Every structure is written in structure tokens, then in C-alpha cells.
Amino acid sequence: MRINRASHKQEEGTHFRSSRLLEVTDFALSFTTYTGGLKETTEQAIKKLDMTIDTGEIVAVVGASGSGKSLLANAILGMLPANATVSGLIKYKGKALTLQDQVQLRGTEIAMIPQSVNSLDPLMKAGKQVRTMIKGKNKKEKQREIFAAVGLDEKVERNYPFQLSGGMARRVLIAIAMVSSAELIVADEPTPGLDEQALEDSIRPIRLLADQGKGVMFITHDIGTALRLADKIVVFNDGKTIETANVKDFYGKGEALRHPYTKQLWNALPQNGFHTP
């Protein structure tokens, strides 16, 4: 059932060399909020977060809903609300990111596959939405190539977003990320509540992104999907990254997993015993 993950590895002698794309060290994030009366309190949403993403690699960030995963995505893209305060270091291609850099890189070098398919322009045909992101000539040709790669029928390019099913719309979003020149793709819960076939159709193109040499940060609460797609799993709980595990460590009763929470997560899956801590 697993997607062919070996195809992109550098040992296979492909055309790019793996290098460090993103490095997050000691990242923390807090919000200023009001509790009841007049007191301003700071609420620590992310306490300590460390992770790295290399080119051609899919790193899944797995954690409970409300654990601050989406905030991390927004922090990398520089889209935090005004009452947020951050500390720590985010390095992109070895260079520390400033807020100005982020705004500049957003959409050019760092792109996002959003959670909601409502992010598509409702008044523009699917094909055109992809073509506007393509630089250079032969836009139509390139767009058709991409559509074929993500498994979209050619006639879909003439459809408006409301005519697309959820799975198709999601693949259009992925196609947009593919044609952009972005090297780092942040995907925030791109596969919510999909059946087996739709899930397969949605994650295959994400693997294609990595095969192009892009780094993918795949944020999800669903460890099952993460295991099928990712190279590394960063387990996120209670505002901290508690373990970075290799996909191959998830087997049996979780003997190879180091942190007890990761083990619990693995063993709580319906197919693995459905145990509660």
C-alpha cells in the first residue's frame, strides 16, 4: 500500500543532491490574551520545537488537534496574528529567516497547500488557475502535463471549482504548488476525512512534489496517512516535538519507538489494538 518512496533517494543516482532546506531550532510561540478580567497573560502555544527538512524529503508533523501544528505552518510562512510573539531560529537554506524574508519567500520559494479547498478562486477555471502560476512559455502544455501527473482528466481544466469534487479540487491545489517555483511546500491537513481511493489520489501527487526535489512539510493528525506518505515523522505533543522517528520504526507494538506518547499513538490505531493510555 505504501507509495514508492525509494524512487527519489539520492542513492538512486538522481539529478539532484539532497541538501538541508529548512531547519527549525528551539522554536517557541506565545500569545497575549485576556483571562477574565483586565490581566494580560501570555499563553505558550509552542514551547520547544525542532525539526529539519531536506530537499526531496517529506516530513510529517503529527499531533493532536489543537497541539499547535497549524501555528507552526503559519509561523514558517510569516502569517501569525498580531498578538503572537516568537523566539528561536528558523533557517531556510542555511540562512536565518526574518519576517521580511518570509513575506518575500511566501508564494515564490515557500508555498502552501491549504487545508480548505475553498482557497481556489471560485470564478476562474481550474486550468487557468494553474496556468497563472506558470512562468515562461508553453503554459498550456505544462499545465496539461501537471494535470496528467496528478491524475486529473484533461477536461477538468475547463471546470470551475464548484464543479469539482473535493478530491479533484485538492489535486488542483497540489498542481498549483507543483508548478510554482517553490522549493518548500507546507501542506496543512490536506487529506481530511477522505476515503481510501480519494486519499490515495491525494497523496500520490504530494509524493511527486518530493520527487521533483522539493521539501514537503506534511501536517496531519492522522498518523496512518503520515506513515504511508512521509520519510520522517515528527511527533508533536503538548507544544513540544517529542520524537523524530523513522517510518520504518513503526511496526509491531511499537518496540522501536522511543517516546511513550509515540507508542500510545501507534497502539491507539484501530488496526493496532485500539488501546487507550
Add this chain to the structure above:
Amino acid sequence: MSEFMFHSNLNNQNNLIKNKLQLKSRGETVLQAREISYRYGTGSWIMEDVNLGVKPGEVVGLTGKSGAGKTTLAKIIAGYLKPNHGRVTIDGYLLQEKNAPHPVQLVWQHPEKVINPRWRMEKTLLEGGTYTDELLQDLEIKKDWLRRWPSELSGGELQRICLARALGASPGYLIADEMTTMLDAITQAQIWHTVLHMVEKKNIGVLAISHDNALLNRVSDRMVDFSMIRDKYETKK
């Protein structure tokens, strides 16, 4: 590790659907959806002539592709939509009644959408009727959550509140429509253990809807493939 008992007869054989439900005894308060047909306006039929039944204390898993109409069926059974044809009955009686809680309560996929964002949790909980300490304990709801706003609770915590609210209306049946899809594996397991416990304790019937067959295999006594009951009409032609 909790030593939780699942219903012993995990019915995982080929899950072929019996179109006509066989009621074991006449006196049972069986929830039945009979010959349900539905379409939006004059569009094509989303489902035609669908039959489905749930007995008290039974967990029925409804699986099928996303967008196939499982949620529409759930909404029809829980009284959110009126079917074009067919009816939903409990023990032969129609469910409609005025200003009383519906006997079939739906638990939705996104708890944050079915909670008034301007209410503290306690008020949301009381919307279902009354709540008891015992119910809170069963659902592992902490007392101090009740003073908080919805934005201050996680998805799993909100879903427990929604579940408590639904159970507070003392329904005969629950429909769990992708109830734990947005939650992490641990929270999913915890919530389902609680639901199965309540099923046993209060003899509630549950229709569990999910695309996750592994989950449905775990929790349900019997599985129904929606495409089979939906396409029955087509195949008959």
C-alpha cells in the same frame, strides 16, 4: 491499557447486505429507515429506495466513498432533512414531534461548527437538557472546561462536550458521522471506548459512519456498505 470489551460478534464476514431487516422480536424499539429516496430539488437522485435498520444496543457501521451520500442519509434519519419518499420510524412510529428532543441524535464531524461560539461550555451542555456528574465522568469531561469558551478547548474536548449534549437529550439512537475523523488516534480510541461503554450502559443503538474501515471493524457489530444499499434500485432495474 483498558480491558475494554467490544461486542463479541465482530461481524467481519463479507458484509453483504440483507435488504430486508429481520426483526428478532416485534416488541423491540428498532430504528428503521424505509425506502428512503432523496434528491436536491429536481436533480438526480442521491439515493433511492434505501433501507437501513439499527437495533438498541447495536453498533452498525456504515462505510462508503466520500461524497456518496452517507451524511445525507444520516441527516434524514436524524430529522435534519425530509426525504422525498420513504420514512424513518422507531418501532413503527414516525419520529416527528414538536418541541421535544429528537430521539435520534447526530454527532457531527466538526464539533466547532455545532457549538455557539459565544457560549461558555456549560450552556452548550445544558442545551441538550440536563447533565449529571456521572455523565461527565463517563465522558472524561473535566469540570473546569464548563467555564471556558469553545475557542479554548481542543477538538477532542469539544467533541466530548457535543457527545455529552447529545446524550443529555436521552436519545434512543446516536449517529456518529465521521465523529473522530478530525481527531488524533489516541483521542479517537478514548472517545469510541466511551461511546461503546454508553451503548452497553444505556442500551443505545449507534449508526457509525466513517470512511475508515479499520475503525468500523473495531467498533461495529455489523457493517453496511452504503454503495450497496444505495445502488440497489439501479441493480434491480
Add this chain to the structure above:
Amino acid sequence: MNNKVRKRKYSLRQRTIAKIVIALVLLLIMVVSSLLIGPDRLGVNLDLRNQSPSLDFLFGTDWLGRDMLARTLKGLVLSLGVGVLAAFASTCIALLLSLVAAWSSWTDRLVSWLIDLFLSVPHLVTLILISFTVGGGFKGVVIGLSLTHWPSLTRVLRAELLQIKQAEYIQVSKRLGKTRGWIARHHYLPHLMPQLLIGFTLLFPHAILHEAAVTFLGFGLSAEQPAIGVILSESMNYLTTGMWWLAFFPGLSLVCMVALFDLLGQSVRKMIDPYHAMK
């Protein structure tokens, strides 16, 4: 990477409360000082006619030697009374009608028809008509203003309710056996609170200006009542003689009062609406 952290001495909420307190205090000073003004200050004093502003008469005096400061204060409080009463009554009517519109599809059609009807006739015409019918004066103006200023707010509230009626949590509430009355009281009303406040603050200056207009045309308050509208219309006659203070100070005071109310409305909204406050 570091977001700029501006350390403020006071929190947002403290600053908001400060604004509310200042606005309330200023309004209170206005009301109290007008109550303290005795009839002697308002009286005619022909020796001191047409005085330009000085330390003795901060706002100057008019052609009958009346102190303009005293008249302005009295006028402001009168306008305030008319404005508050009329805006409040209008808001109540708008709320009631929007809830009626939310009841069912035929009541919605009825309310929409009423809104269109009232909006198709100019405010001032209906206002004069109603004010005249109920006998004019203070009562006539207030009733007239109340019955003519609700349509625009009702339209906003109705649209808001149409939207929230479709919300999933309202659907759930119905399946939990809640009556339409219960849903209106517990779901709709709190949801409409911010709109009601904004509507109130927007209706208020409208009401005051229309009050002045009706008074100016002779269908409103009687000339001996020192309403701002009366003062302004009277001073029109003397502006050409260079007595600028007759219109300037009362007009400025009216603008200030309206601005204060606006500030008050915005600040109160920030306080009572935690849902939108941080946006």
C-alpha cells in the same frame, strides 16, 4: 524572525475601559452642568447683546444678550434626550421586526415589504406627517423619529439572522427540541448585540440631525426650547452680520457629542464582543 514586541504600559482592555470612562464622564459633565444652569443664565439681558466670545461669555452672547454657552448646554442635553429616546425606540423596533422576519417565510416577506415601503418615501416626509399627526412638540418629534429610522437597521439585522439561521448549531438546537422563542432569545439575541450597538450609535446622529431639520421647518420642537436645531436655524439669520460664534460653537458641540457617542459605541463593542474583539 522576531516579531516586534511593543511593550505597552496598559493593556488593550484597560485602554478601552479608559476611553469608555472618559466619554461617559464628559457626557455626564454636560448633563450635570446643564441642570445646574439656572433660569437667570438663560434670561434676556439687552445690555450684553452681541458679545463676541470672552472669559465672561465663553461662547459669546446672542442678539438678545443670552449666554450662548448656557443655551448650547441646554440644547445639547435636549438633543441628547431626543436622540437617545428615538434611537433606542428605533433599535427596539428594528430588533422586533427582524426577529419577526426570522420566524417564517411569510413573515419575512411581510417585513421586507414594510422596509421597502418605508424606504421608498423620504424620511423627512413621513417624519413630518407622523410628528404632525400625534400633536407635534417633543413627543411628536420622538415618536416620528422612532417610527422612521428603523428600516435600514432592520435590513442589516434581517440579513444577519438569515445567515445565522442556516448555521449548523441552530439546526442542532432545533433537533434538541428547542422552541423558536428559545432559539431567538439564546442564539439570535446575543449574536445581534454588536449590530444593535452599532446600529444605535449610527441612528443617534441621524436622529439628532433630522430633529434639527424638522424643527427648522417648523414642525418639530417649539422655538422657545433651546434645541440645537432651533439655535442653528435662528443663527442663520445673523451669520451675515459676522456673528460667527452663534453657529460655530453650538455646531461644534453637536459634532463633539456625536463623536463621543461613536467612541463610546466602538469601545463598548470591543468589551462585550469577545468573539470579534481580537480581530
